[in-house]
Amino acid sequence: MILFENVTKTYPKTKRPALDGVSLEVPRGEFVFVVGKSGSGKSTMLQLVLREQDPSQGRVLVAGRDLARLPDRKVPALRREIGCVFQDFRLLPNKTVFQNVAYALQVLGSSRSRIRQTVPETLELVGLAGKEKRLPHQLSGGEQQRVAIARAFVNRPPILLADEPTGNLDPATSLEIVQLLDRIHRTGTTVVMATHDTATVDAMRKRVIELVDGVLIRDQQAGEYTTGSIPRVHVGPDGTLTAGVVPEPEVPDGYDDGLAEPAAPASAGSSEVGEGDGAHEDADEHADEDAGELAPIGRDADAPRERVGLFRRRRGAATSPATTAH
Numbered sequence: 001m002i003l004f005e006n007v008t009k010t011y012p013k014t015k016r017p018a019l020d021g022v023s024l025e026v027p028r029g030e031f032v033f034v035v036g037k038s039g040s041g042k043s044t045m046l047q048l049v050l051r052e053q054d055p056s057q058g059r060v061l062v063a064g065r066d067l068a069r070l071p072d073r074k075v076p077a078l079r080r081e082i083g084c085v086f087q088d089f090r091l092l093p094n095k096t097v098f099q100n101v102a103y104a105l106q107v108l109g110s111s112r113s114r115i116r117q118t119v120p121e122t123l124e125l126v127g128l129a130g131k132e133k134r135l136p137h138q139l140s141g142g143e144q145q146r147v148a149i150a151r152a153f154v155n156r157p158p159i160l161l162a163d164e165p166t167g168n169l170d171p172a173t174s175l176e177i178v179q180l181l182d183r184i185h186r187t188g189t190t191v192v193m194a195t196h197d198t199a200t201v202d203a204m205r206k207r208v209i210e211l212v213d214g215v216l217i218r219d220q221q222a223g224e225y226t227t228g229s230i231p232r233v234h235v236g237p238d239g240t241l242t243a244g245v246v247p248e249p250e251v252p253d254g255y256d257d258g259l260a261e262p263a264a265p266a267s268a269g270s271s272e273v274g275e276g277d278g279a280h281e282d283a284d285e286h287a288d289e290d291a292g293e294l295a296p297i298g299r300d301a302d303a304p305r306e307r308v309g310l311f312r313r314r315r316g317a318a319t320s321p322a323t324t325a326h
């Protein structure tokens with residue numbers, strides 16, 4: 001499904017390649033984590049799959065297509081086959097949950113009837129049934145990421161790329177989000193997730209690709225990899241250096257995740273939901289693809305709350321809302 005053949009990417013005016021001679025194959029329907037410290041080339045790898053960047057050397061093939069030979073006019077079609085999820089959610093702040101997800105279909109010219117059917121199905125799938133009329137700020141971070149995943153998956157793309165999707169979430173919510181991605185994967189979707197989230201990687205027991213300074217240094221099949229098994233140098237209190245396995249720090253009980261207490265429930269009817277609003281009636285009437293054996297993901301309906309902080313560092317905030325449809 002995704003093939004890198006000796007791919008090197010050197011950005012203009014940089015000396016060191018962001019990716020250096022990377023070869024790998026991700027077969028159709030696989031779930032793979034891409035790990036590595038900041039700057040190791042994870043995002044660059046995902047951007048090459050989307051043809052947002054071109055390799056300096058080597059070839060990238062997606063679904064059998066050599067992206068270097070793909071005419072520019074066919075790039076939007078390629079990107080329609082690839083859903084994207086980001087660390088910072090990138091939701092449209094003034095649109096409801098329903099409208100955020102519907103928008104991804106509207107830009108593809110989907111019909112109102114398809115939108116009316118597919119959006120609620122997808123929101124149920126990601127555990128957001130009943131929250132269609134909320135605005136993003138009335139959702140927790142985990143719920144916002146669920147909206148983003150629904151938006152990325154509403155068109156049932158065969159590939160889902162996730163770039164640090166848990167980077168702004170607490171550990172428990174992170175695991176829920178990755179489990180949701182795993183459910184999507186089990187419908188047959190190829191999922192590639194770049195992450196620093198070692199605890200989640202260890203918990204999921206998937207294939208793991210590790211980059212160091214743009215070089216692929218390990219590619220371990222599902223179940224063979226735990227980040228905790230990587231030898232590290234530990235600096236003791238007296239300054240002595242010890243090589244050995246250093247456990248990940250555990251999050252203590254009662255850790256303040258920076259989120260405010262639940263606020264009073266917002267009026268669910270406070271904004272009109274334009275189901276299919278703006279959709280083209282004359283466009284795509286194709287039946288939905290079967291979502292597979294997916295069951296809706298249960299998650300207790302909690303009160304909407306205002307986000308006042310973030311658990312972890314927030315990378316460069318989005319300067320403009322983006323959708324998964326390019």
Ligand SMILES: Nc1ncnc2c1ncn2[C@@H]1O[C@H](COP(=O)(O)OP(=O)(O)OP(=O)(O)O)[C@@H](O)[C@H]1O
Nearest residue numbers: 011012014018036037038039040041042043044045
């Ligand atoms: N548009 C760009 N122009 C120049 N250099 C870039 C560009 N994008 C990334 N780089 C450089 O390429 C290298 C790899 O960056 P990349 O964003 O792919 O790493 P990453 O592993 O995704 O990092 P992070 O986890 O912080 O997102 C870094 O040295 C970065 O500075």
